[in-house]
Each structure stands twice: as structure tokens, then as C-alpha cells.
Amino acid sequence: DAGITQSPRHKVTETGTPVTLRCHQTENHRYMYWYRQDPGHGLRLIHYSYGVKDTDKGEVSDGYSVSRSKTEDFLLTLESATSSQTSVYFCAISTGGLNNSPLHFGNGTRLTVT
Amino acid sequence: GQQVMQIPQYQHVQEGEDFTTYCNSSTTLSNIQWYKQRPGGHPVFLIQLVKSGEVKKQKRLTFQFGEAKKNSSLHITATQTTDVGTYFCAGIRDYKLSFGAGTTVTVRA
Numbered sequence: 058d059a060g061i062t063q064s065p066r067h068k069v070t071e072t073g074t075p076v077t078l079r080c081h082q083t084e085n086h087r088y089m090y091w092y093r094q095d096p097g098h099g100l101r102l103i104h105y106s107y108g109v110k111d112t113d114k115g116e117v118s119d120g121y122s123v124s125r126s127k128t129e130d131f132l133l134t135l136e137s138a139t140s141s142q143t144s145v146y147f148c149a150i151s152t153g154g155l156n157n158s159p160l161h162f163g164n165g166t167r168l169t170v171t
Numbered sequence: 172g173q174q175v176m177q178i179p180q181y182q183h184v185q186e187g188e189d190f191t192t193y194c195n196s197s198t199t200l201s202n203i204q205w206y207k208q209r210p211g212g213h214p215v216f217l218i219q220l221v222k223s224g225e226v227k228k229q230k231r232l233t234f235q236f237g238e239a240k241k242n243s244s245l246h247i248t249a250t251q252t253t254d255v256g257t258y259f260c261a262g263i264r265d266y267k268l269s270f271g272a273g274t275t276v277t278v279r280a
Binding site for chain 1: 201215268
């Protein structure tokens with residue numbers, strides 16, 4: 058959908074290990090986002106990017122970092138994974154900013170931290 | 172901070188019946204968006220409402236934005252098994268988008 062690919066689709070990792078999730082888009086859109094989805098919380102924004110090397114924090118950014126060295130790729134890194142970071146992670150893109158453009162989501166990555 | 176609340180959290184519906192899910196914000200919103208997520212899937216954009224009192228329809232789905240732009244509703248008529256999933260509203264204010272926790276809909280055939 059909307060040319061968004063997330064990898065891996067599933068990952069199990071141990072507490073304390075670093076983890077990187079990748080989001081790749083083929084649409085050349087400027088805005089990219091990382092969300093996490095947990096029961097009872099809906100979707101919460103972790104980080105977002107409004108261009109190459111331009112990123113900003115969302116509402117739940119602690120413990121996460123991002124990088125965007127190319128328009129098409131947006132990486133999410135958990136420097137030292139914790140059990141509280143067990144979640145489903147969605148990447149999203151939009152044609153414009155958050156004020157009026159809908160989000161198009163990737164298929165998600167299910168991450169389990171043991 | 173901006174909070175968007177959705178009620179009910181769960182909606183169990185008999186096939187053929189109507190139901191409504193509600194979205195309420197603590198602050199006035201610029202726009203509101205609605206998304207649907209099928210079980211095991213990803214959220215898919217349904218619609219955006221911008222104007223006070225705006226009403227939009229998509230087949231059996233009717234979306235409404237409140238006059239004060241602090242609440243919204245999604246009404247589904249003649250529920251079908253294809254309506255199963257979680258419906259999220261997302262309120263936009265000051266270039267920030269906040270999702271509600273969603274209403275999860277199950278349908279009894």
C-alpha cells in the first residue's frame with residue numbers, strides 16, 4: 058500500500074540489545090513517521106521526519122532514535138531494547154504535513170522484547 | 172496536552188443493526204480524520220472533516236464533525252461482517268495529530 062515497506066515484519070530480541078527497524082517508501086514523499094500501537098493506547102507518535110536529515114520527536118520518543126539519510130528510508134533504532142518496547146510499530150508517510158494530509162501506513166513490525 | 176477520547180472501546184453489533192462511535196477532544200480541533208484497521212492489518216485512512224458541522228457519507232458510513240469542532244461521530248447503518256475492525260479518530264491541532272484509542276467492532280451474524 059502506498060509503496061511502503063517495513064522490515065522486518067516480526068522480530069524477537071532480548072532485553073538490552075540494539076534493534077533497528079526499517080521503513081522504505083517508493084513515493085518520494087517528504088514526511089515520514091514512526092508510530093507504536095499498544096492495546097488501549099491507539100497509535101502514538103515516536104519520531105517523525107520532514108526531510109532528509111530533518112527529524113523531530115513525537116510524544117513517546119524516549120529510548121528511540123531515528124535517522125533519515127535518504128528520502129526513501131527512515132530508520133527507527135532502539136538503542137537498548139526493554140520489555141516496555143514490545144509493541145507493533147507502524148511507519149507512515151504523508152504528502153503534506155500533519156495539519157491536513159492523511160497518513161498512509163505500512164504493514165507494521167511486531168517486536169517482542171524478552 | 173491534546174487528548175482525544177473515543178467511546179465505546181468495544182462495540183458488539185448484530186448484523187444488520189446500526190451503531191455509532193464517538194470521538195471527543197479536550198480542545199478545539201483544526202481537522203479530524205478517521206481510520207479503519209482490520210484485524211491483523213494496518214490503519215487505512217477513511218475520511219477527513221474540516222468544517223464545523225460538516226457531514227460526509229461513504230455508502231453506509233456517516234461522519235460528522237461537531238459545531239464546536241471538539242467532537243466527531245461515525246455512524247454505520249445496516250452493519251455487515253465487512254465492518255469488523257477498529258475505528259480510530261485522529262484530531263489535528265497546531266500541526267499535531269493525536270489518535271484516539273479506537274473502537275473495536277465485532278459483528279454477530
